[in-house]
Structures are given as structure tokens and as C-alpha cells.
Amino acid sequence: MSTIPFHLVTGFLGSGKTTLVNALMTAGFGAGTVVIVNEFGEIGLDQDFIQAAAEEVLVLKNGCMCCLVREDLVATLLKIGAMGSSARVERVVIETSGIADPLPILQTLRSDFSLRVRYHPGAVLCTVDARTPPFGLYATPESRAQVSAADALVLTKTDLVPADKAEDLQILLMAANPDCTILPADSSAIAAFLLASETSARSRFPIDLARRSISASHSSDVRSAIVRDAEPRSWPVFATWLSNLLYVHGDRILRTKAILFDRSRDAWIGVHGVRRFLHPPVHLDFDSPPEGTDCIVFIVQGIDPARIVESYRRHVAHQNPRNAEPAALATMVSERTFQ
Amino acid sequence: MCSLCGSLGEGPAWENDGALADRTARWRQHQSASATAVELSRLLSASRVRISAHADFGYLLQLPTGGMITASGLADVWHKLAAAGISVPDVLEV
Numbered sequence: 494m495s496t497i498p499f500h501l502v503t504g505f506l507g508s509g510k511t512t513l514v515n516a517l518m519t520a521g522f523g524a525g526t527v528v529i530v531n532e533f534g535e536i537g538l539d540q541d542f543i544q545a546a547a548e549e550v551l552v553l554k555n556g557c558m559c560c561l562v563r564e565d566l567v568a569t570l571l572k573i574g575a576m577g578s579s580a581r582v583e584r585v586v587i588e589t590s591g592i593a594d595p596l597p598i599l600q601t602l603r604s605d606f607s608l609r610v611r612y613h614p615g616a617v618l619c620t621v622d623a624r625t626p627p628f629g630l631y632a633t634p635e636s637r638a639q640v641s642a643a644d645a646l647v648l649t650k651t652d653l654v655p656a657d658k659a660e661d662l663q664i665l666l667m668a669a670n671p672d673c674t675i676l677p678a679d680s681s682a683i684a685a686f687l688l689a690s691e692t693s694a695r696s697r698f699p700i701d702l703a704r705r706s707i708s709a710s711h712s713s714d715v716r717s718a719i720v721r722d723a724e725p726r727s728w729p730v731f732a733t734w735l736s737n738l739l740y741v742h743g744d745r746i747l748r749t750k751a752i753l754f755d756r757s758r759d760a761w762i763g764v765h766g767v768r769r770f771l772h773p774p775v776h777l778d779f780d781s782p783p784e785g786t787d788c789i790v791f792i793v794q795g796i797d798p799a800r801i802v803e804s805y806r807r808h809v810a811h812q813n814p815r816n817a818e819p820a821a822l823a824t825m826v827s828e829r830t831f832q
Numbered sequence: 833m834c835s836l837c838g839s840l841g842e843g844p845a846w847e848n849d850g851a852l853a854d855r856t857a858r859w860r861q862h863q864s865a866s867a868t869a870v871e872l873s874r875l876l877s878a879s880r881v882r883i884s885a886h887a888d889f890g891y892l893l894q895l896p897t898g899g900m901i902t903a904s905g906l907a908d909v910w911h912k913l914a915a916a917g918i919s920v921p922d923v924l925e926v
Binding site: 735 | 864865867868870871872875907908909910911919921922923924
């Protein structure tokens with residue numbers, strides 16, 4: 494059974510989520526798209542601003558989707574899924590409230606079996622008002638969560654600020670979430686990004702985090718650890734280790750991305766995670782990955798990356814680090830600070 | 833729940849998606865789950881928790897008190913252990 498992709502549009506209050514969804518619907522993305530809008534207040538207004546170009550606009554009121562109305566979301570998605578092919582639903586776009594953390598929503602959609610067999614994750618878009626001051630990105634837990642969970646950040650209202658200020662903010666955003674793509678507030682570019690994320694999880698690979706050179710004037714305390722030549726002893730050993738790591742420390746591990754060789758299946762596997770949320774692993778169709786990309790990258794905040802790398806070597810690495818040459822170990826581990 | 837055997841099942845967990853993606857045979861998925869159970873038991877040896885894999889419902893957790901709990905996947909194992917009052921190990925520490 495083919496599954497329906499779902500996208501999340503998140504972003505802080507007033508950052509332009511509804512404007513973005515409206516622009517996507519009127520730009521031709523609306524056919525076959527069901528939009529679910531979550532409004533925190535009792536009187537919802539956002540659906541009135543989303544034009545009739547969407548297949549259907551549904552509203553979840555009286556609470557924030559990430560904590561209070563998740564059961565309503567599940568029920569709504571099951572109804573949409575039950576309509577099946579007769580309703581020609583090609584995708585679902587969920588606009589969260591401005592104070593929602595996207596991760597619990599993603600986890601609900603992945604952990605509920607009845608939803609998991611009907612839907613698959615597309616992309617998480619986060620709108621950021623270009624007028625946001627540097628400290629504003631980290632002012633609330635919600636805004637931090639939204640930025641760090643995004644696959645793409647859309648800078649909105651850039652016409653209201655000088656170009657250099659918008660560029661400075663982009664650098665800060667890259668420091669806060671080095672794995673994301675920054676898109677202009679252009680509906681065709683955003684639609685193309687969403688479509689690519691629908692058709693193949695492979696669009697998230699190969700990873701280029703290990704190659705990125707990022708600098709920002711504002712310290713975000715976001716750091717990365719890269720485990721190179723990260724051939725695990727086996728997939729079960731790696732999966733057990735990663736699941737425990739994310740269960741215990743998932744709040745501080747913003748991103749996990751890996752290209753690993755699974756010797757038991759003689760295949761390359763791509764892994765992509767956002768905090769405790771893990772996308773389904775992807776089997777990658779190549780004999781060997783591009784040079785330097787067979788590695789595991791962790792983007793962390795408030796945790797020493799070296800501890801993760803050391804733990805990996807202790808529990809998972811195929812090589813026994815105690816017997817390895819110091820020079821060989823040095824190539825396994827590198828660390829970068831995004832600041 | 834399976835209407836034939838009555839066993840609980842919530843479908844493929846995250847770690848099994850990796851095995852399913854290349855359409856491997858069911859015996860191989862079970863082999864992978866068994867290897868995962870061995871690794872889990874190793875990590876949990878200090879807590880005297882033993883884990884075994886079952887094709888129908890995922891994992892069976894045998895607690896030191898004699899109690900048994902089922903878990904549908906790896907993530908569920910940690911949640912169930914914590915809910916049962918078992919101290920979940922931290923791979924950064926052990």
C-alpha cells in the first residue's frame with residue numbers, strides 16, 4: 494500500500510506560517526493537498542486565510558497540537574487515510590500552532606501503527622521572521638525546538654530588513670541547525686523542496702555535514718562530532734546503542750545523520766534522526782559512498798561530543814580501539830564547534 | 833492482535849525498518865532481532881534483565897523479580913524498563 498506524505502509547517506507566532514501555506518496552495522501545490530491547521534485559541538482564524546485552492550482545510554482548535562490535541566490529530570489523519578484513493582489525497586500539510594514543538598507530533602505520526610502504515614514523513618518547514626533579533630532564536634524553548642527540528646528554514650519578511658541583517662540571521666540559523674536548507678520565501682522553490690522530500694528519503698543523502706564550514710558571530714553552543722570510517726560491528730549493535738543514546742540524551746542531540754556499511758546485508762544504510770525522532774533507515778544504492786561521507790554526524794547542544802564518540806568506539810566500532818594505533822584512532826574522530 | 837494466534841503485534845519498529853527495506857526474508861529479520869536481544873541483554877546485565885526476541889510482538893523483557901513485559905521495538909524497551917522502575921543504562925557512562 495502506498496503511503497501519503499505529510500509535511501509540517503512550523504514557526505513562531507507571527508512568523509508567516511499561514512502566509513506560506515496560503516502561497517503554496519495558490520501556487521498550484523493545493524491539488525490533492527489536505528491542510529490541517531492547529532490554532533491555540535478557541536476561535537480559529539487561520540483557515541479563513543488559506544484559500545479554497547487546497548483540497549480541504551481542517552482545523553484543530555482548543556489546544557496546542559504537540560500536547561493537548563494529539564489524539565484529535567490522529568483521528569483526523571485516520572479519517573483522511575480511510576478516504577483512500579477515492580479522495581485523491583496526495584499529501585497532508587500540517588500547520589502547527591506558533592508555540593508547538595514539532596517533535597512530539599512527528600513521534601506520534603511514527604509511533605502510531607495505524608498511521609505509520611498510511612503516512613510517511615516528508616519535510617519539516619520552519620518559518621523565521623527576518624526581523625528576529627539574534628537572541629530571539631534562543632529566547633524560548635519552542636523557538637529553539639522549531640528551528641532545530643526543521644529540514645528547511647524559510648526566511649520571511651526579508652523586505653522589512655536590510656539585506657546584511659538578513660544574511661547575518663542566515664548565518665545564525667546555519668549555526669543553530671547546520672543540517673538544514675535555507676530557502677527563500679518563494680513558493681515555487683518551497684514546493685520543489687517539499688516534492689523532493691516526498692518522493693525519496695534519499696534526498697536527505699549523501700550527507701555533507703562533515704564537509705561544511707560554518708562560522709557565525711553568535712555562539713549557539715551547538716557543536717558536532719563526526720565519527721569517520723564508522724563501520725559498526727553489526728546493525729543490531731548500532732541500533733541498540735543509538736536507541737539508548739537517544740532515549741537518555743535525545744533532548745540534547747539535535748541531529749543524527751549517518752551513512753554506514755552493514756556487513757551482514759552487504760549494503761550501505763542511511764540514518765537520519767532529529768532528537769528522539771528517527772526516520773526509517775534508507776538503503777542506499779551505491780557500491781561505495783562519495784569520499785568522506787561514510788561517517789556518523791551528531792549535532793549536539795549542551796553535551797560534550799567527545800563522550801559520544803568515545804562511547805561509539807567502546808560499544809559499536811568494528812575495530813577494537815584498545816588495539817588500534819593512536820594515529821588510526823585520530824582519523825576516526827573529529828569535532829567541530831559551530832560558533 | 834493477530835486473530836489466529838492472539839499474539840500482540842504493532843508492526844515493524846524502527847530498527848526492523850532497516851531490515852525490511854531490502855525485503856529480507858522473515859527468518860533474517862528474526863535473526864537480526866535475536867542479535868539485538870543479545871546486545872540488549874549485555875547492556876542490561878547489571879540490572880539482571882534478560883531480553884529475548886519474538887517474531888510476533890518484538891521483545892520479551894524478563895525482570896529480576898520474575899515479571900515479564902513485552903515491548904514492540906527498541907525505543908519501547910527503554911520506555912517499558914523505566915516504567916517498571918528499572919534503571920536504564922546510559923551508553924555514555926557504561
